[in-house]
Amino acid sequence: xxxxxxxxxxxxxxxxxxxxxxxxxxxxxxxxxxxxxxxxxxxxxxxxxxxxxxxxxxxxxxxxxxxxxxxxxxxxxxxxxxxxxxxxxxxxxxxxxxxxxxxxxxxxxxxxxxxxxxxxxxxxxxxxxxxxxxxxxxxxxxxxxxxxxxxxxxxxxxxxxxxxxxxxxxxxxxxxxxxxxxxxxxxxxxxxxxxxxxx
Amino acid sequence: xxxxxxxxxxxxxxxxxxxxxxxxxxxxxxxxxxxxxxxxxxxxxxxxxxxxxxxxxxxxxxxxxxxxxxxxxxxxxxxxxxxxxxxxxxxxxxxxxxxxxxxxxxxxxxxxxxxxxxxxxxxxxxxxxxxxxxxxxxxxxxxxxxxxxxxxxxxxxxxxxxxxxxxxxxxxxxxxxxxxxxxxxxxxxxxxxxxxxxx
Numbered sequence: 001x002x003x004x005x006x007x008x009x010x011x012x013x014x015x016x017x018x019x020x021x022x023x024x025x026x027x028x029x030x031x032x033x034x035x036x037x038x039x040x041x042x043x044x045x046x047x048x049x050x051x052x053x054x055x056x057x058x059x060x061x062x063x064x065x066x067x068x069x070x071x072x073x074x075x076x077x078x079x080x081x082x083x084x085x086x087x088x089x090x091x092x093x094x095x096x097x098x099x100x101x102x103x104x105x106x107x108x109x110x111x112x113x114x115x116x117x118x119x120x121x122x123x124x125x126x127x128x129x130x131x132x133x134x135x136x137x138x139x140x141x142x143x144x145x146x147x148x149x150x151x152x153x154x155x156x157x158x159x160x161x162x163x164x165x166x167x168x169x170x171x172x173x174x175x176x177x178x179x180x181x182x183x184x185x186x187x188x189x190x191x192x193x194x195x196x197x198x199x
Numbered sequence: 200x201x202x203x204x205x206x207x208x209x210x211x212x213x214x215x216x217x218x219x220x221x222x223x224x225x226x227x228x229x230x231x232x233x234x235x236x237x238x239x240x241x242x243x244x245x246x247x248x249x250x251x252x253x254x255x256x257x258x259x260x261x262x263x264x265x266x267x268x269x270x271x272x273x274x275x276x277x278x279x280x281x282x283x284x285x286x287x288x289x290x291x292x293x294x295x296x297x298x299x300x301x302x303x304x305x306x307x308x309x310x311x312x313x314x315x316x317x318x319x320x321x322x323x324x325x326x327x328x329x330x331x332x333x334x335x336x337x338x339x340x341x342x343x344x345x346x347x348x349x350x351x352x353x354x355x356x357x358x359x360x361x362x363x364x365x366x367x368x369x370x371x372x373x374x375x376x377x378x379x380x381x382x383x384x385x386x387x388x389x390x391x392x393x394x395x396x397x398x
Binding site: 029030041043044045046047048049051052055056068069071072075076078079080082083087125128129 | 228229240242243244245246247248250251254255267268270271274275277278279281282286324327328
């Protein structure tokens with residue numbers, strides 16, 4: 001399981017479902033990952049955490065640009081993804097991997113196919129509206145919006161979803177911008193999980 | 200219908216479903232409301248629009264405070280609400296009003312009751328985590344997070360959902376902070392719709 005998502009809050013997952021009960025419920029009453037800890041300050045939503053970390057630690061303002069219009073385009077993606085890339089990317093991944101592991105049954109392909117169809121629609125809107133021929137969501141440089149998008153596309157891909165060429169090329173640009181080593185480390189957990197399932 | 204949500208982008212709804220087709224599809228390819236226009240700059244997500252408008256026009260920084268920790272708590276609610284207050288508040292309202300109006304049938308109470316149950320859970324988390332004995336989400340003063348929360352609680356209430364006392368008291372604090380006249384004007388649309396249905 002992706003222990004890295006909560007290393008920061010001092011909690012290690014042992015198996016799926018740990019996030020739904022105590023002691024994690026005391027860390028995050030929403031029973032969701034991630035939970036981020038900065039000193040005595042805790043943040044329970046990933047996008048809020050990305051904004052906070054970038055604002056506090058990236059003095060150059062690269063990851064969350066201060067220019068209002070550029071920042072707004074970063075925010076627009078981070079708001080949109082909740083019911084789009086996140087819902088269907090995570091939905092595909094969870095229903096292909098974690099749910100069958102937990103229940104000991106085959107994936108419910110009716111549910112998986114619904115997420116697969118929606119993810120196709122999401123990829124098209126992502127390419128046409130958010131990228132719109134730019135290398136990254138906010139323009140020529142990578143931002144926290146791209147970090148979020150990469151997570152959401154890498155998870156279903158790890159579980160067998162066939163990303164469109166434009167999305168794969170975009171992920172390769174994000175990987176290059178972040179650095180291949182760090183990017184691969186960050187995205188190893190879903191791939192490792194799928195490998196473990198196949199053994 | 201709530202024409203005010205798009206007055207700003209020069210588009211007036213005539214009936215439910217207008218947002219799903221042209222010419223609105225050209226305004227917002229996501230086929231969702233609102234769409235906000237500031238000069239030649241268009242914003243298609245409500246939370247991104249609230250952040251942008253507050254950052255650009257509220258020089259006092261009241262609505263979206265610059266202090267990183269306070270701002271993070273505003274962002275945390277704005278991120279959380281998508282799959283919680285928004286999903287179930289809007290879900291209750293739409294399934295009690297717009298869907299029956301469109302289809303000419305009675306509300307699907309199985310769907311409505313699911314949103315009703317979830318909205319009860321949302322109200323409890325909202326009170327215990329986001330308010331946690333404070334008057335507003337970010338502390339002692341009203342912010343854009345409270346504007347968003349008020350919309351999401353007022354809609355199901357207009358359609359018959361019985362809010363808990365703590366939520367009603369919170370909405371009254373937001374109403375007082377915004378100003379009774381403006382608040383009532385902003386929240387008139389869902390109430391007017393329900394009145395029109397009863398005629």
